[in-house]
Amino acid sequence: MLRRWDLNAMAAGEETASGLGVRVARLRLVGMLAATMMAALVTAFHGVIGFLGLIAPHIARRLVGADHGLLIPFSSVIGALLLLAADTLGRAMIGSGALPVGIITSFMGAPMFLYLLVRGRR
Numbered sequence: 001m002l003r004r005w006d007l008n009a010m011a012a013g014e015e016t017a018s019g020l021g022v023r024v025a026r027l028r029l030v031g032m033l034a035a036t037m038m039a040a041l042v043t044a045f046h047g048v049i050g051f052l053g054l055i056a057p058h059i060a061r062r063l064v065g066a067d068h069g070l071l072i073p074f075s076s077v078i079g080a081l082l083l084l085a086a087d088t089l090g091r092a093m094i095g096s097g098a099l100p101v102g103i104i105t106s107f108m109g110a111p112m113f114l115y116l117l118v119r120g121r122r
Contacts, residue, residue, distance in 0.1 A: 003027065004068035011066055047102050051109025052079045052086075058116065082108065 006027055009017040014024050042050045056079035057071070063078075064070045086104035093099055 007068040055112045
């Protein structure tokens with residue numbers, strides 16, 4: 001959230017962001033390191049539930065647009081709602097709640113991940 005203005009400037013292009021005073025190389029490096037560390041920690045602690053980290057931002061971007069001031073908190077809300085839906089579905093499918101939430105999130109995340117890979121090649 002602290003760098004939302006810089007991220008919005010980067011969405012307009014590197015030259016534009018640099019002209020607006022954004023340190024493009026530094027922001028890219030720090031952003032990649034932060035994203036890598038967060039993804040590694042989430043996967044290490046929570047396993048495949050981290051697939052929600054792939055789905056939620058893309059759904060949020062389609063709903064609220066590319067403004068990072070709205071996108072970042074909205075992605076958090078969408079991720080929480082998806083996890084709640086997966087947990088509820090897992091409990092409803094098997095009455096005792098024995099179906100782990102990670103299985104449901106994998107079934108939600110894998111098709112979305114494949115869609116993003118195919119879409120990225122075009």
